[in-house]
Amino acid sequence: MSAKWTLTVDLDLCVNCHNCVLATKDEHIGNDFPGYSAAQSGAGVDTIRIDKHQRGSGTQVELTYVPRMCSHCDDAPCLKADSTGALRKRADGIVLLDPEKAHAPELEALCPFGMIRRDAGTGAAHLWSFDAHLLDAGWEMPRAVQACPTSALQCAKLDNDALAQRVARDGLEGFPGMEAAKPRVYYKNMRRLTHALVAGTVLQETDGRPDCAAGITVALHEDGKERARTVTNGFGEFAFAEIPPQADRIELRLSTPDGAEKTVPLELSHPHPVEIRL
Template sequence: MKKWNLIIDVAKCFNCNNCALAVHDEYYDNEFPGIAASMPRLGHRWIDLIQRERGVYPLIDVVTLPVTCNHCDDAPCLKAARNGAVEKRADGIVVIVPEKAKGQRQIVESCPYGAVWWNEEKKLPQAWPFDAHLLDAGWTKVRASQSCPTDAIRTLKVDDAEMRRLVAEEGLQVLQPEAGTKPRVYYKNLDRFTKALVGGSVAGPVSGTEECLAGASVALVQGGRKVAETVTDTFGDFRFDGLDEGSGGYRLEIRKPGFAPGALDFTLGQSAYLGVITLTASAA
């Protein structure tokens, strides 16, 4: 059976907030029986946008991570709910049934993603219901997908085998896989948010003056093993991404024809700029 899934490309999101606004527009002051009660005017972000800044000047990367109900196949909220207050539909969507969930604050506390919100006025746990009422009416995209100017959010209805193929093909990941909740919200380029980056610049003497060196080969080595390699750009800059924070000691090995090889040892904590590495001209 085909089920609904969401793919969010972290690299394409630039924090425009259109998805969050579209959700607010859909659910504020609107009632959808069996799906969602009205969203509060203030205080709730059923699609939240979390920003993280990596690195230090001049190597800075600002990343935005949209977070929402993950519509888990093994949903903790479903286990925490009483009297059928949370339903897992056959099409993969998880719904907190407003008519049954009143007073059940434990549903909020059960979510490992912080994606269930407490409506104090209504004494009701609430989360984004994947626009189930619109999809049931024949829509093929949730409003967050429709409103995204960069196509960072994709709505898919596919069977599980096809979804597994896409996960492998596109390198998709889920949030907090250790929680074992089997989310149906997948992320592309999630390393931009969860991993560290390091970079620097390479320079050397050219015609008597120190210039940036384009086209220099930069290898990243750990424990005697090359883990990555890149080439400096026009400005002599290089960067490596997708590294684990606090992953210990590394060595940069730099080579460019006409210059003596260079090297730099460093210990990776968080994302870092390693400065300018100056090569010396090789002997004629």
């Protein structure tokens, strides 16, 4: 089995700087790469976009930036549905859209994940080409990876065994809903999208005023069983970052160093500003 290009996206590291988006535009706006991709217009098309995902509630929220692009799927639905002959997958895994056929009207609809997009200026369809024209010229990475200041984006050419080892080692996952297509873009720290965050602040009365309650034990119970526990920090804050989405009947059970206890029921399906007063 020959090695194929694979991109990994670490959701803990993306800071929404858009360098990857801009570097890709810089490479492709006004530049025609025959056999690889048509020139993009300034009005343009985002072949890489940064989505946003928020979890948590009230003042305790976490924002995750999610780079999205063509995943160069190994079992690509776009290729199966393509009657235009515009799409092809190379032996190195890269899916390309023939610039000579990029004006076929049905192309956008061929990707069920919305990763084939039409340039508002030229009318040509595009996908993120992995900058195959650069890799073929000896580059070790596409412009997007080169421009990423945090190494949130990394790429490698891996055969299936090496990919399986990397997936197991780093806890990589395909984007939710894309599993059957066998994407070659993998995400690290996907819990930021797939799991709930329960975080809050514990307050106690001091001299008649609310004050941060440090050192309070907070245990998270699901269906009556303890799933995790933590202790509030100096600001009275606590967080549980890996609550499965199907979790039901969540309770927070708080206990103070002097033995006082309090139980707070939560429903994950509803926003819940978690400010707990002892």
